[in-house]
Amino acid sequence: MQRMSAQIDEVKTQLTDLIKDKAEYALLQSIPGIGPVTSAALMASVGDAGAFKNGRQLAAWIGLTPKQYASGETNRMGKISKRGNSTLRKYLIHGARTVLNWCEKKDDVLSCWLQKLKVRMNGCKAVVALANKLARIIWSVLISKQPFDVSKACA
Incomplete structure (x- = not known):
């Protein structure tokens, strides 16, 4: 067991050494809830964010958008589709859960939005809604090549 943990740590170190000089890695690290492992997984899986038309397409590709049920004039949104990259979805949901747990202690725009969201649902x-928002923020950060700005998060 210890040998396997040592091997995992060694692979993580090698991975970090390979990508730490890339600009996208630092940009992704500026987003709340996105750590080194999630950044590396995003860089490996997404590749070129320009392949997606918008942030919603990236969120749908990961499997964070709700299914839509429509019939006549009735239009309902269901549960998330869970199609797409399950590893990225898991990482984004765990990161979103962490951000949501700490939002009570902050007063920035994103934290205020999250506090209102927690009251409503x-x-x-709320965790999945934030993970969906994080996927859209990731797309925006990768396309604009600008670090995350919390003042623009819920504008």
Whole structure:
């Protein structure tokens, strides 16, 4: 067990050494809830963010957008599709859960939005909503090549 943990740590170190000089890695690290492992996974999986038309397409590709049920004039949104990259979805949901747990102690625009969201809906739904928002923020940061600006997050 210890040998396997040592091997995992060694691979993480090698991975970090390979990508730490890339500009996208630093840009992704500026987003709340996105750490080194998530940044590396995003860089490996997404590649060129320009392949996606907008942030919603990236979120849908990861599997964070709700299914839509439509019939006649009725239009309902269901649960998330869970199609796409399950590893990225898991990383973004865990990062979103961390951000949501700490939003009570902050007063920036994103934290205020999250506090209102927590009042309106169940905690798990709020986590997935934030993960969806993080996917859209990731697309925006990668396309604009600008670090995350919290004042523009909920504008």
